[in-house]
Amino acid sequence: xxxxxxxxxxPGLDGHDRGAKVVARALRDAGFEVIYTGxxxxxxxxxxxxxxxxxxxxxLSLLSGAHNTLFPKVVELLKAKGMKNVLVIGxxxxxxxxxxxxxxxxxxxxxxxxxxTTKVVEFIKANVK
Numbered sequence: 001x002x003x004x005x006x007x008x009x010x011p012g013l014d015g016h017d018r019g020a021k022v023v024a025r026a027l028r029d030a031g032f033e034v035i036y037t038g039x040x041x042x043x044x045x046x047x048x049x050x051x052x053x054x055x056x057x058x059x060l061s062l063l064s065g066a067h068n069t070l071f072p073k074v075v076e077l078l079k080a081k082g083m084k085n086v087l088v089i090g091x092x093x094x095x096x097x098x099x100x101x102x103x104x105x106x107x108x109x110x111x112x113x114x115x116x117t118t119k120v121v122e123f124i125k126a127n128v129k
């Protein structure tokens with residue numbers, strides 16, 4: 001899967017990036033090309049980075065509770081940029097009750113704390129077009 005490019009991004013004001021870095025390293029170790037944007041990006045910055053780097057996957061990580069606003073905004077902006085085939089996944093401290101709404105908004109899968117990184121790798125391999 002060396003041709004798969006993944007953008008790992010932290011939208012909003014969340015400054016906790018340990019989980020995102022762990023996932024980024026696991027994806028890299030699995031053979032993906034990984035771009036980590038760092039913390040505190042706007043949805044617009046994330047969508048533009050995804051476009052510029054021509055990624056297959058956008059992996060969003062959030063712990064601050066703004067996932068119901070920020071994750072769908074990234075999906076909307078990617079679509080507006082013509083990136084309809086980009087796989088968007090999310091992770092972080094996200095209540096189970098919020099997951100159906102996120103999926104309805106275009107987040108293909110949500111990974112919560114304790115999910116083995118192998119599950120993220122397997123999901124990407126199975127779902128990248």
